[in-house]
Amino acid sequence: MARADGAGQVALITGASSGIGEATAVELTRRGFVVYGAARRVDRMAALAGRGVHVIEMDVTDDASMTSGVEQVLREQGRIDVLVNNAGYGSYGALEDVPLEEARRQFEVNVFGLARLTQLVLPHLRAQRSGRIVNVSSIGGKMYEPLGAWYHATKFAVEGLSDSLRVELEPHGVHVIVIEPGAIRTEWGGISAESALTRSGDTAYSAQAHALARIYGVADRPGVGADPRVVAAAIGKAVTVRRPRTRYAVPTSAKAILLARRLLSDRAFDAVITRAYGMR
Known part of the structure; x- marks a missing residue:
């Protein structure tokens, strides 16, 4: 059972060099986690x-790198209590327009x-009969955009993987939590917009690519996109409350978008997306 704080518990966070991962490392350190x-x-x-965070080099596309990282944590601390799969x-x-080689890299x-690192950590969580696995998904795991087929496919996959894993691990005392961020001010938006323009900015899909870049540019402005600390706070709560929710959508605007997706038919939501991207 997780305590009200993280004293004595060990957390491993991927993608910690910026954005949500960095903010989460700060938040969990503040809560007493190693x-x-x-x-x-x-x-x-x-x-x-x-700030006292143990920083380690890890590439989530390299098995040896992930194995070495988990072994280092266990060697130095003897346990892992929380895994935050944030890299993405x-x-x-x-x-x-997107080469299949890039599509495979996205997956x-x-x-x-995410799945391989979870495999590496799970034997230790099961042995403890406790622990939290936090998978950072996105509202993009529940809705869609033009030019985002491969990205949304990965996030839909994370949602399904997490649901199956949650019921699979419940008998072993391990909780699985999904975090669904909406518009957050990180490097993510700029990188995504650049990839859209690079691949489709001069093709038959040019209008959509430039519309997407404009939308993501606005989302990165203060007062529009939320601070990554909002997501970090949700993760901090999820790994310390006695009974965490299965999903946390943040900020409030993310909850509104997911509510609209649930209430609207596919055709109605298509119309909303079409207008948003200036395709009609």
Whole structure:
């Protein structure tokens, strides 16, 4: 059972070099966890190291890297209590324009890396008969956009994987929680917009690519996109309350979008998306 704080508990967070992962590392450290922040670029985590976070190099597309990282945590701490699968990125562009090699990489990072790291940690959580696995999905796991076929496919996959895993692990005392962020001010939006423009900015899908870039540019502005600390606070709550919810959608605007998706028919939601992207 998780206590009201994280004293004595160990958390491993992927994608900790920026955005949601970095904010979560700070939040869990504040709550008393021993935190390991993992990312490909350790040099970008100097500030976290200064806050007492153990920074480790990890590439979620490299099995040896993930295995080594988990072994290091267990060697140094003897346990892992929380795994936050946050590493991921958005690959955008029309399905017709995106090479399958890039589509496979999107799945390797967003789905298979998450699944493999979970496999590596699970034997230890089961042995303890306790623990939390937090999978950072997106409202994109419940809705869709033009030019986002591969990204949304990965997040729909994370949602289904997490649901199956939740009931699979319930008898072993391990909780699985899904976090569904909406518009958050991170590097994610800029990277996604750039990929859409690179692949489809000069093709038959140019109008949609430029519309998507404009929308994501607005989302990154203060007062529009939420601070990553909002998501970190939700994760902090999820890993410390006695009985966590299965899903946390943040910020409030994310809940509104998911409510609209539940209430509207596919055709009605298509119309909303079409208008939003200036396709009609």
